[in-house]
Amino acid sequence: SSVLTQPPSVSVAPGKTASITCGGDNIRSKSVHWFQQRPGQAPVLVIEHDTDRPSGIPERFSGSKSGDTATLTISRVEAGDEADYYCQVWGTTSDHPGWVFGGGTKLTVL
């Protein structure tokens, strides 16, 4: 099991807004990063340090955090956004050293 909890799946109609949550102990004190992984492809960083969008990532992608829950929001969802999304933090406990990933959320565009 992952120390970062994500919903296994989220479904959204094209043009609507999708929200994917990531919860974990003490996330409030850590930087949360988000990755998109399309089928058969390597992960791509879409949000870094809770809210920052890397160069080349559409403005439709945004990140936020409230307390111990981080949220990836995708506005005006397109068919090409269908993918698995993973949150990530640097783990500092002895049980979870190194980079820690959430279990992933499959985004389905209806």
Place this chain on the structure above:
Amino acid sequence: EVHLVESGGGLVQPGGSLRLSCAASGFSFSDHYMNWVRQAPGKGLEWVGRSRNRANSYITEYAASVKGRFTVSRDVSKNSLYLQMSNLKTEDTAVYYCTRETVVLDYWGQGTLVTVSS
């Protein structure tokens, strides 16, 4: 442009060994932390280990699941990162990705598949 190309995957028997390579280009290899991340078939992402940069003496760190069995190393003259895997188990079956770390894991290779099976 940053490029990371993994190689060396294949079929290996339980208890066997395998060495993966990652050829890096387009950036200063010695100045970056480099990581290995794996993904079992149909499963999520799992961090395997990393090599810190030259300024941090290339210190290596590992996930508990592979510590003592896997070794991360690099050859800066060849701009290459390696993952030596020994005493492989069926649960090590996965696609292994090489990733560059610039505070975040900002570039990933396309991965190489390792299958541990008899």
